[in-house]
Amino acid sequence: MWDMAEELKAMLVFAEHRYYGESLPFGANSFKDSTHLNFLTSEQALADFAKLIKHLKRTVPGAKNQPVIALGGSYGGMLAAWFRMKYPHMLVGALASSAPIWQFEDLVPCGVFMEIVTADFRKSGPNCSESIRRSWDAIRRLTSTGPGLHWLSEALRLCSPLTNSQDVEHLKDWITETWVNLAMVDYPYESNFLQPLPAWPIKVVCQYLKNPNVSDPQLLENIFQALNVYYNYSGQVKCLNMSETATRSLGSLGWSYQACTEMVMPFCTNGIDDMFEPHSWNLKEFSDDCFKQWGVRPRPSWITTMYGGKNISSHTNIIFSNGDLDPWSGGGVTENVTDTLVAITIPEGAHHLDLRANNAFDPTSVLLARSLEVRYMKQWIKNFYASLRKKH
């Protein structure tokens, strides 16, 4: 956005989603209970954007009657696409980058997300995904005794030692999330989105995971080196903290509530097409957890009812861009739906790489994607002015 605003003579507006950042409708009580959280929905967020645009057009000199384009990445990309679908009178078009609008119900197989994570590791170094696949059983074997628990806590430099089997489950979840996050931020240059990281961080991680045919302790030492790339690129960290997977606050509390109400995304693994322990998607269990945490139960089919699922062909002027490295591309729109609902894929791209600032190490595919995106935007704007002229 920063790189192309001037060329498009655009005003950039960053709208903060309600219940995130400083936009707390009930201040410190906003997350108190489901009564206060009741207004945290994607529909309400879209309505906020609609009111904001009206307000800006009314109050900002020169903004009246100007065309508006929505841009967003990830959940923000879903919102950008949905905003164009629901408020087409307010936008000339939308760029939805890495927006998994089909990661709902059974629109895509629940295993696709983890298969992409696995593929990223498979192609980033020899035996890399196989080493990770074998690590789960090694952890199980090592942690079956008290001394083993102690040894592993030391080997992984954990800030809080593992004391029971619940801790071991937590450990595996935390490691799993680490590999997922690495897949999302596998950028071609040093970056700092979820954590400060080197260029192509999975390649760096995989240098430690070349040999799966080693003893359990050796394998876990290697896993530690790999985790250390993600959690300690700076070299300043004294121990690894299992309570965190991302340094910056991306509002995980708000998202947890949204996942428990509208944004119900089924995920699963089978250990064959992916490198993880098999877990089927269990809505009942998920729902019970939501009820325990928030006092609400999910409405798993509401998003597809509201936003159309795969039946979106009556809408126009939305670009869906996805990086092939990004696990979220599995729930994204990666083929053109119509002439004006278009897909752009970026083979070397991770999570919304196209929305990041220009960088000398950008692969050609993302440069092409950005240039195509701008071309579409210019066309939308041109059509907007043409239809204005036709009216007068």
Place this chain on the structure above:
Amino acid sequence: MWDMAEELKAMLVFAEHRYYGESLPFGANSFKDSTHLNFLTSEQALADFAKLIKHLKRTVPGAKNQPVIALGGSYGGMLAAWFRMKYPHMLVGALASSAPIWQFEDLVPCGVFMEIVTADFRKSGPNCSESIRRSWDAIRRLTSTGPGLHWLSEALRLCSPLTNSQDVEHLKDWITETWVNLAMVDYPYESNFLQPLPAWPIKVVCQYLKNPNVSDPQLLENIFQALNVYYNYSGQVKCLNMSETATRSLGSLGWSYQACTEMVMPFCTNGIDDMFEPHSWNLKEFSDDCFKQWGVRPRPSWITTMYGGKNISSHTNIIFSNGDLDPWSGGGVTENVTDTLVAITIPEGAHHLDLRANNAFDPTSVLLARSLEVRYMKQWIKNFYASLRKKH
């Protein structure tokens, strides 16, 4: 719908709007206060329809994958149009009959509604609108004394006599609403929508209002005869009851709340282009009344923000039908917006005449309208199946 369901092999579904009829989300408490009324919005009603359609498709044998068309008249027509706009994946099209989707903010002049009412009376008999126009001053003069109040109460056979100036204001509002209602139901045959009425009821009314140049008492005697057509077509009524203008419950309580929140429709009169006393639209006063009655204040620009106001050209497959006699046609779509957002006007039609059952006295214009409507529907269905075939 009854007349053409068989030809279209259609299942007819009548969805009751929440907070109307028996669909009370909090039972007897539904209208208790604004907390309980908070879920009475057009958006929630549309969401109900979406869930209903999904449910029916899942549970009714043969309903799966069938095309759906929304039909509605008046507010129901607005909902039909808005449903197609917001949930295009659920409908192949919508028939919005007498749907005043532009009776908001300043999309149409606030006086147009009463001008159409006036035009109906003007063309239904010589001096008819002029007699009504003169009646307001006659009422004012007659009711300036105690004996005059008494006389007028008797002359109009009111169930409760007029006792003060507030009663006189109420009387004028009640008479005004009667003329409005007559304009809405000025059907070409005997009917019973708001009240049992003769064919072309305004013509019958106007037979009593041929001479505006009579004494005040004579003019009010004539007005009584005119009102009597509306309130006592059966001849069984002993006195006229100012607390009612329509016999059947159309849910006026729910509408009053909706008008005080989302459905803010500006109306005004000037006494020149219409036959009423001049009243400007006063949002402040309206808002204060809403706050007094419901504890809420209106959001007058929300409907246009949400549903696009006049910028609806990106939507498709909506028929807007309007009768020229219908005052609501003033806020309706009476010219084609695009090739697929089409307007049908019925010169001899009152409020959603096209949705009423076939009748031997139907004017040709409504027969043509219905036939055109069915032709559009068949085209939508045909296109639906054609695009299904293209997918497979």
